[in-house]
Amino acid sequence: MNFAPAPFFLKDTSVGKVMAQVCLALLPGIAAYVWQVGSAIVVQLLVASLAALLAEAAMLRVQKKPLGLFLADGSAVVTAWLIALTFPPLAPWWLVATGTVFAIVIAKHLYGGLGQNPFNPAMVAFAVCIVAFPALMSQWPNLGLQLPLRDQIDIIFGLAPRVDALTGATPLDAMKTALKLGEDGSNVARLLANQELYGNFAGRGWEWVAGGYLLGGLWLWQRRIITWHVPLAFIGALVAISGILWLHNPAQFANPLFHLFSGGAMLGAFFIATDPVSGCTTPRGKLIFGAGAGLLAYIIRVFGGYPDGVAFAVLLMNLCAPLIDLLCQPPVFGMKDADKGDST
Amino acid sequence: MPMNLFTFKGGVKPPTHKTQSVGLPIAVAPLPSRLVVPLHQSIGGTPQPVVAAGDKVLKGQLVGEADGWISAAVHAPTSGTVLEVGPHVQPHPSGLDAPCVVIAPDGQDRWIERQPFDHAAASPDETRRHLQRSGVVGLGGAVFPTHGKLTPAKSVAMAELVINGAECEPFITCDDLLMRERADDVVRGIGIFRDLLQPQKVLIGIEDNKPQAAAAMRAAVAAAGEDFAVIEVPTLYPAGGAKQLIRVLTGKEVPAAKRSTDLGVQCFNVATAYTAWRAIAHGEPVVSRLVTVAGNVRQARNYEVPIGAPMDEVLALAGPQPDTDGIVMGGPMMGFLVPDSRAPVVKATNCLIAHSARLFPPKAPEMPCIRCGACAEVCPHELQPFELYWFARAKNFGKTQEYALFDCIECGCCSYVCPSRIPLVHYFRFAKSEIWAREREKNAADEAKARYEFKQWRDEREKAEKAERLAKAAANQVSRKAAEATGEAPADAEKAAKTAAIQAAMERAKAQREAAQPKNTESLTPEQQQATAEIEARRAAAHLGDSEQP
Numbered sequence A: 001m002n003f004a005p006a007p008f009f010l011k012d013t014s015v016g017k018v019m020a021q022v023c024l025a026l027l028p029g030i031a032a033y034v035w036q037v038g039s040a041i042v043v044q045l046l047v048a049s050l051a052a053l054l055a056e057a058a059m060l061r062v063q064k065k066p067l068g069l070f071l072a073d074g075s076a077v078v079t080a081w082l083i084a085l086t087f088p089p090l091a092p093w094w095l096v097a098t099g100t101v102f103a104i105v106i107a108k109h110l111y112g113g114l115g116q117n118p119f120n121p122a123m124v125a126f127a128v129c130i131v132a133f134p135a136l137m138s139q140w141p142n143l144g145l146q147l148p149l150r151d152q153i154d155i156i157f158g159l160a161p162r163v164d165a166l167t168g169a170t171p172l173d174a175m176k177t178a179l180k181l182g183e184d185g186s187n188v189a190r191l192l193a194n195q196e197l198y199g200n201f202a203g204r205g206w207e208w209v210a211g212g213y214l215l216g217g218l219w220l221w222q223r224r225i226i227t228w229h230v231p232l233a234f235i236g237a238l239v240a241i242s243g244i245l246w247l248h249n250p251a252q253f254a255n256p257l258f259h260l261f262s263g264g265a266m267l268g269a270f271f272i273a274t275d276p277v278s279g280c281t282t283p284r285g286k287l288i289f290g291a292g293a294g295l296l297a298y299i300i301r302v303f304g305g306y307p308d309g310v311a312f313a314v315l316l317m318n319l320c321a322p323l324i325d326l327l328c329q330p331p332v333f334g335m336k337d338a339d340k341g342d343s344t
Numbered sequence B: 001m002p003m004n005l006f007t008f009k010g011g012v013k014p015p016t017h018k019t020q021s022v023g024l025p026i027a028v029a030p031l032p033s034r035l036v037v038p039l040h041q042s043i044g045g046t047p048q049p050v051v052a053a054g055d056k057v058l059k060g061q062l063v064g065e066a067d068g069w070i071s072a073a074v075h076a077p078t079s080g081t082v083l084e085v086g087p088h089v090q091p092h093p094s095g096l097d098a099p100c101v102v103i104a105p106d107g108q109d110r111w112i113e114r115q116p117f118d119h120a121a122a123s124p125d126e127t128r129r130h131l132q133r134s135g136v137v138g139l140g141g142a143v144f145p146t147h148g149k150l151t152p153a154k155s156v157a158m159a160e161l162v163i164n165g166a167e168c169e170p171f172i173t174c175d176d177l178l179m180r181e182r183a184d185d186v187v188r189g190i191g192i193f194r195d196l197l198q199p200q201k202v203l204i205g206i207e208d209n210k211p212q213a214a215a216a217m218r219a220a221v222a223a224a225g226e227d228f229a230v231i232e233v234p235t236l237y238p239a240g241g242a243k244q245l246i247r248v249l250t251g252k253e254v255p256a257a258k259r260s261t262d263l264g265v266q267c268f269n270v271a272t273a274y275t276a277w278r279a280i281a282h283g284e285p286v287v288s289r290l291v292t293v294a295g296n297v298r299q300a301r302n303y304e305v306p307i308g309a310p311m312d313e314v315l316a317l318a319g320p321q322p323d324t325d326g327i328v329m330g331g332p333m334m335g336f337l338v339p340d341s342r343a344p345v346v347k348a349t350n351c352l353i354a355h356s357a358r359l360f361p362p363k364a365p366e367m368p369c370i371r372c373g374a375c376a377e378v379c380p381h382e383l384q385p386f387e388l389y390w391f392a393r394a395k396n397f398g399k400t401q402e403y404a405l406f407d408c409i410e411c412g413c414c415s416y417v418c419p420s421r422i423p424l425v426h427y428f429r430f431a432k433s434e435i436w437a438r439e440r441e442k443n444a445a446d447e448a449k450a451r452y453e454f455k456q457w458r459d460e461r462e463k464a465e466k467a468e469r470l471a472k473a474a475a476n477q478v479s480r481k482a483a484e485a486t487g488e489a490p491a492d493a494e495k496a497a498k499t500a501a502i503q504a505a506m507e508r509a510k511a512q513r514e515a516a517q518p519k520n521t522e523s524l525t526p527e528q529q530q531a532t533a534e535i536e537a538r539r540a541a542a543h544l545g546d547s548e549q550p
Helices: A015-036 A040-063 A067-071 A075-086 A093-111 A121-132 A149-156 A171-181 A188-192 A206-222 A229-248 A256-260 A265-272 A283-303 A310-327 A336-340 B124-133 B174-197 B211-223 B242-250 B270-281 B311-317 B374-378 B385-393 B397-402 B413-417 B424-486 B493-516 B526-543
Strands: B035-038 B062-065 B080-089 B097-105 B160-164 B201-207 B229-233 B265-269 B288-295 B301-306 B326-329 B351-355
Touching (some): A015 A075, A015 A206, A015 A265, A075 A093, A075 A121, A093 A121, A171 A188, A171 A283, A206 A265, A229 A265, A229 A283, A256 A265, A265 A283, A265 A310, B035 B080, B062 B097, B124 B174, B160 B174, B160 B242, B160 B270, B174 B201, B174 B211, B174 B270, B174 B288, B201 B242, B211 B229, B229 B242, B242 B265, B265 B270, B270 B288, B288 B311, B301 B311, B311 B326, B374 B385, B374 B413, B385 B397, B397 B424, B413 B424
Parallel strands (some): B160 B201, B160 B265, B201 B229, B288 B351
Antiparallel strands (some): B035 B097, B080 B097, B288 B301, B326 B351
């Protein structure tokens, strides 16, 4: 007798389909990236994907897990794409590959593989590389110079020399440095007037990329792959703290819009902090997780030494996630009043 | 009637597959070759068989008498001859046997003398007993004896009587067809429940994908001159769960640890109301039920099936396709594959689905949980299924209970949406049964410990008593000696009385012993008596009056 427990039919879904939708949701951001920053990102996406799949296959082989089943789940590709999108687009290929392999082997499989990692693998890769290779991780393309794809590829694969003139800091980093050095009388408004670097309100080109992520994130929410809690809390906290400091001293602190559309804020809010494996899962827990990540991201990017704070913010919140969830368990059906009243 | 409805959290919308079986009216299933009527067809005690092999029975005749208050009688579904009373396979995932009354139908289908029950003249208790005698149980699937639910709570006034016509499981349409075709009897049955419970309101909940059933019920309510509210509730599985329907209609949430009557609500299935009315007005006990036969069949349809009919014969009525490889009892969300297609239809059988790989494709392999939380979003009891899964897998059963494992109603919503294809409910059933098994073991161990401790205590007590007796005897001896020496009576009169009492008791005991001794030597044959005498003689010769020694 064949044995199968109920339910006998299931919703048409799978881990692979969920991950595919996450990748699909990244496409508007990637399209904006290609259009505004350069096609090199496609090369980096391919390098990262390849490295991720190879590392994943090797780890699955070692653990004697079914290769086809787990390679098809798409989780390695999502990690790879997030790494490619957070690393500088002209970073040498081996840096992206090293970060990806580190994410898959150390941050994912050594912790038990799919569903077991306490830290977001892509953010682990970013943190490790920015600590180990701070210079390479801080060289962002100078958007004023649109290099032909051929030259971009040559730089990525080390066939052409890395000329300092081609690269610079991110708008976020540039502003922090400028304010620290007291350039232009240390006035945010005067700095932002430099459209060459800061575009319309946050960063030339990058604001479009962030807008793409926002669009894709909203689609993920509409598809119910993510809930509204984390992105809203992340964005809310970031807007709140940047808004308070901006209102307090508009000359020294950039406005919330600048922070929202700079660096990894949008990607972090919708694609990284929403990672269910390493994040919170209860509704209240997600709110705390998102708000904490937004708050820490701001503090690190404004007062810390790194160009952006999203990666470290998410990792720090990953640490707290199990405890937050433990304390935020929602009451079950029929027990909502009991929780408020006597606890005997 | 416009009414504010409430919602419950979670729920899923699986394809309903209901249209296939509502096209034709209810058909009466022909009598099968033989009927295997399980005695245990409701929650509670197993009814005692009151017939034996060879007995002639009539349709509706009692074959199993309710055992205790939470138990309901079982009746012969047709007239015929009892072939045997013995164990047969049950429609249960375990595939275990249980006592059944096997009846060979005589083809005449002759009823017992049916006597209507005048419930207006009878006391509520008599009405409840009549329902118990008629084998009326919850036909929504839980088969709880209905009379046991017809007593209002003492401290809480009965506010709402909820009648469940939601029928949220896919494929199943037997309640739909019952309401369409027999709404009058259903409504009158609800009237009986209303009379017994005296609620302020009667709310009949029907999912809004059954407009014809709702219309028929409205017409029947109007015709009966009742004020029951027929309410169409949004189609959302599991809206037909008693607690979910109560929530939707009244806004009340019944916690797992409470009865709904504690909140002034009670809930019955429409089919239960129907059988209650048949039992009251026509004196017909529950000997058949409506069964939806659907799935991988040529013509899905609802049949009125005698209890005890073999499932494969019932399924054959609908023409199962050649690739049918099993029978699911119940719906696809909560039902189970019957381990043996000869298993009988019972009062809990609302649906039989012909199973095939085409209809229910084999499930993709189980993947690790990615904690996406889809299960928690759809859980109607607002549990965290992925956490429960985690702890159940780790056999950390204490934690599963902390996360409210026993609030799980096993509706299957979590398994349905899980992208990792984890059979979550299956893990929860496993955890529950493990916890029950451990509790039983623990209880058994506790009892053994208690017995052991009592024995120890008794031994200690006896030892102490013996020591006391010896001490007393020694003291007596001393005082007697002293008395002899002085030639006077013992000074301590109390002691003397005690000694006398002990003496008397010992004599009584001796007399008893002597009286009791020759227990197995009474009514012996002369030869045996002689043999005994010889043995006694030899024993006396060998030991020289052993028995005389103290």
